[in-house]
Amino acid sequence: MTKSVTVRVPGKVNVFLGVGPREFSGYHELATIFQAVGIYDEVTVSASESLRITGLGPFANQIPTDQDNLAWQAAELVARACGQEPSVHIQIDKSIPIAAGMAGGSADAAATLLACDAFWNAGIPRDQLDAMAATLGSDVPFMLHGGCALGMGRGDVLSPVMIRGNFHWVFAVFDEGLSTAQIYEKTDELRGLDFETEPEVPTELLSALARGDAPALGRLLHNDLQLAATVARPKLGRILEQGIDSGALGAIISGSGPTCAFLVRDESSAIDLVLALKASGLVDDVLHTHGPVHGARVISTSR
Numbered sequence: 001m002t003k004s005v006t007v008r009v010p011g012k013v014n015v016f017l018g019v020g021p022r023e024f025s026g027y028h029e030l031a032t033i034f035q036a037v038g039i040y041d042e043v044t045v046s047a048s049e050s051l052r053i054t055g056l057g058p059f060a061n062q063i064p065t066d067q068d069n070l071a072w073q074a075a076e077l078v079a080r081a082c083g084q085e086p087s088v089h090i091q092i093d094k095s096i097p098i099a100a101g102m103a104g105g106s107a108d109a110a111a112t113l114l115a116c117d118a119f120w121n122a123g124i125p126r127d128q129l130d131a132m133a134a135t136l137g138s139d140v141p142f143m144l145h146g147g148c149a150l151g152m153g154r155g156d157v158l159s160p161v162m163i164r165g166n167f168h169w170v171f172a173v174f175d176e177g178l179s180t181a182q183i184y185e186k187t188d189e190l191r192g193l194d195f196e197t198e199p200e201v202p203t204e205l206l207s208a209l210a211r212g213d214a215p216a217l218g219r220l221l222h223n224d225l226q227l228a229a230t231v232a233r234p235k236l237g238r239i240l241e242q243g244i245d246s247g248a249l250g251a252i253i254s255g256s257g258p259t260c261a262f263l264v265r266d267e268s269s270a271i272d273l274v275l276a277l278k279a280s281g282l283v284d285d286v287l288h289t290h291g292p293v294h295g296a297r298v299i300s301t302s303r
């Protein structure tokens with residue numbers, strides 16, 4: 001009998017986020033390129049009398065501990081699929097900033113799907129896990145997948161993307177998050193009712209990824225949600241500019257923000273940028289890491 005299962009799951013940045021018009025469902029058709037980056041949460045599932053969530057790490061007190069947490073819903077889905085009671089303790093050791101545009105909540109949901117599947121020895125086929133992930137949220141399938149992928153539909157219809165080498169990233173993070181739903185709404189408002197353009201990933205960007213060409217990728221970073229995020233929080237525009245002035249190859253809001261993502265040439269430029277952003281006093285914290293990295297993986301099982 002399994003005592004506990006721990007899954008490690010990364011955060012993500014969208015190196016391209018093209019957003020189409022709002023559909024009848026309220027969602028938007030996307031054309032996005034996700035890249036998983038090396039900032040990780042660890043989710044441990046163990047036996048409990050009832051379903052409960054606890055948090056660890058610097059953001060522990062901001063983690064929802066009820067059914068609002070997608071991880072809770074993920075445990076219920078797996079329990080239903082394999083005929084178990086969802087009585088597990090989900091411990092989330094959190095390093096991915098919350099409500100930051102880095103898919104932290106979706107990452108925990110993906111990790112919980114995998115952890116519960118292993119904990120109950122359910123053997124749910126991968127395509128079924130992917131379908132369950134998509135019902136939880138648009139970013140959850142990618143957090144299972146990891147690496148670098150094209151996301152179509154709501155961002156949940158994935159195909160792999162050719163990528164060479166490693167890209168270095170610096171992230172400026174903030175204690176106060178932004179609401180994804182509100183940033184999409186603001187984007188619609190700024191574009192007006194007659195906006196009809198379908199999103200498309202430029203082939204130049206795909207070839208920059210395939211060549212491992214960081215300067216070209218830096219120039220091609222694009223996010224259709226960026227304007228709304230910088231209108232909602234004007235200092236984000238100044239921080240993006242400061243990153244470029246301090247040597248970044250490109251700067252972009254990550255997902256719906258507020259995290260600002262900077263692509264840099266190498267480790268040493270990353271350290272220079274971290275110091276410059278910290279000295280600006282405009283950001284709450286600065287992280288640096290690389291991508292792509294793998295998606296959710298079981299890292300330990302205790303029996």
Ligand code: C5P
Nearest residue numbers: 026027028030137138154155180181184
């Ligand atoms: O799918 P998820 O729950 O992560 O989405 C959060 C919110 O983001 C949705 O309620 C919706 O307002 C917005 N969204 C959207 N179009 C997408 C993905 C998300 O409008 N493709």
